[in-house]
Amino acid sequence: METFLIRALQLILSLSLLVIVHEGGHFFFARLFKIRVEKFYIFFDPWFALFKYKPKHSDTEYGIGWLPLGGYCKISGMIDESMDTEQMKKPPQPWEFRSKPAGQRLLVMVGGVLMNFILALFIYSMILFTWGDSYIALKDMTYGMKFNEQAREIGFRDGDILLSADGEELTRFNGDMIRSIVEAREVTVLRDGEEKQILMPELSLLDVAQQSPMFVSVFQPNVVDSVIAGGGFAQAGIQKGDSLVAFNGTEIRSWNEFLDQMNRLQLNAELQEKTSGEFTLVYSRAGIRDTVNVQTDASFKVNAYGGLIDYKVTDVSYGFFQSFPAGVMLGINTLKGYANDMKYVFTAEGAKSLGGFGTIGSIFPKVWDWQRFWEMTAFLSIILAFMNILPIPALDGGHVLFLLYEIIARRKPSDKFMEYAQMVGMFLLLALLIWANFNDVMRFIF
Template identity: 85%
Template sequence: METFLIRALQLILSLSLLVIIHEGGHFFFARLFKIRVEKFYIFFDPWFSLFKFKPKNSDTEYGVGWLPLGGYCKISGMIDESMDTEQMKQPAQPWEFRSKPAWQRLLVMVGGVLMNFLLALFIYSMILYTWGDSYIALKDMTYGMKFNETAQQIGFRDGDILKSADDKELVRFDMDMLRDIVEAREVTVLRNGEEKKILMPELSLLDVAKEDPMFVATFRPNIVDSVLAGGGFAKAGIQKGDSLLAFNGTPLNSWNEFMDEMGKLRSKAELEKKTSASFSLVYSRQGVRDTVTVQTNEQFMVDAVGGLVSYKETNLSYGFFESFPAGVTLGINTLKGYVNDMKYVFTKEGAKSVGGFGTIGSIFPKVWDWQRFWEMTAFLSIILAFMNILPIPALDGGHVLFLLYEIIARRKPSDKFLEYAQMVGMFLLFALLIWANFNDVLRFLF
């Protein structure tokens, strides 16, 4: 319950900040061009609001709604989610959105997306300024990588050190690295001191990312690093420094393979509704082999840690002014990666992977970590900016599309057309929202 509350609080805080900044972008340009803003709300307020106030001599009512599905900035003389069609039947007033030149209306509509993107760049810059950047370079992972069966069939071998994908250097172990590998025509690895070229078939990042064991993982030697006192390993006589050679008769060449076999045992025990399980383990100590039986506990925890390797860590620090170009680069690369991955959403598996608030909340850490919180907030700001600029009615991108049509064709779409487009767009968005959260429910239940 505590984990749920921590994640929920982080999600609410993050989304509230993003909504304020997004709607603040619309508000800023609207007021810059002397367009009246009637409402500025965090979350939606159908029927009632949790809090509202209207400053003296102000045209704007500020408030907090009860429906946490975003927020809105109600601008006079505009067909938006408020569907205030009665206002549109009245003669146009000089302070209304519809009375302003197309270029001003265009800036009002892109203001939210612009602010979200700038916010992400600023947050990334401040993260680098405050915490710097630390990682272990792939070239320094001297034990190389561990590859699953799919990767082995392509031509990778355990212990390969990843160097480049289509002549692009592979620097660190992350999703960008996996994306570069999957989309490359050729991957270069260092094998036994020699460079090897591996020709890549056509792969789907979505399929590769879901594979278990992972397509590629850091190689962990099959050597025990520490043993939990009183646990199953300690009772079986396993000690620090022992090499694990076989699990229930299956040879082990790495700690990765041991964990894979433990996962299979755990899954089998859960299907058979067993609260404990045992397995035979062949190990070697100073060249002497022995076989023992290890009994797992009720949680099927691994009572030993193995394969820990002390690699050299790369640490980068940034001065205040240095952090901004680095933050911009990080933000742009994040946007490129997200846009590139959007193509998978339109596949069958991609549609199943779409998630709602549960999925979004799960990306936040289980304990409060400010660095991780700001990283996730910046990422969500990138997503919000991109999703809102899509040319879908009811989104900012839909309004931008119609404004561009007006600028090019020199004629406005009719108010009736805009009303219907808004309704269709809202229907699509609510359908997507329901589908995404339905997927979350299915994941929780099954």
């Protein structure tokens, strides 16, 4: 329960900040061009609001709604989420959105996306300034990588050190590295002191990301690093420094393979409705092998750790002014990666992988970690900016599309067309929201 509350609080805080900044972008440009803003709300307020306040001599009511699906800035003289069509039947007023030049209206509509992107760049810059950047370079991972069966069929071998993909250097183990490998035509690795080129077939990043065992992971030697008293390993007599040789008769050559076998054991036990598991383990100590039976706990753990390697860590620190170009590059690369991955959403597997609030909340850490919180907030700000600029009616991108049409064709779409387009867009977004959260429910049940 505590974990749920911590994640929920981080999600609400992050989304509230992003909504304020996004709607603040619309508000800023609207007021800059002397357009009246009737409402500025965090979250939606159908039927009632949790809080509302209208300052004296102000045209704007500020409030907090009860439906946490975003927020809105009700601008006079435009068809938006409020669907206030009665206002549009009246003669245009000079303070209304529809009375302003197309260029000004365009800036009002892209203001939210612009502010979200600027916010992400600023957060990334401040993360680098405050915490710097620490990572283990792939070239320093001297034990190389561990590959699954599909990767080995392509030509990779356990222990390969990843060097480059299509000539671009691979520097660190992360999602961008996986993407580079999957989309490359040729990957170069260091094997037994020699560079080898591996020709890549056409792969789906979505399929690779869902594989278990992982397509590629950091190789962990099959050596026990620590044993917790009272756990399964401790009861079986396993000690620090022992090497794992076989699991239920299957040879294991790395800690990665041991964890894979543990996962299979758990799945089989759960299918048989067992609350724990037992397996036979062969281990080696000082060149002498022995066989023991190991009992897991109710969480199918043996309370031991292994495969830890003291690799060299690369630490990079940034001065205040140095952090901004580095933060901008990090934000742009994040946007490029996310935009590139969007093509998978329009596949059957991609639709199944969509997630709602449960999925978004799960990306936040179980304990409060400010660095991780700001990293996730910056990433969500990138997503919000990208999703809102898509040319879908009811999103900012839909309004931008119609404004561009007006600029090119030199005539506005009719109010009736805009009304229908807004309704269709809202229906599509609602359906997407229901589907994404339905996926979350199904994952929770199964």
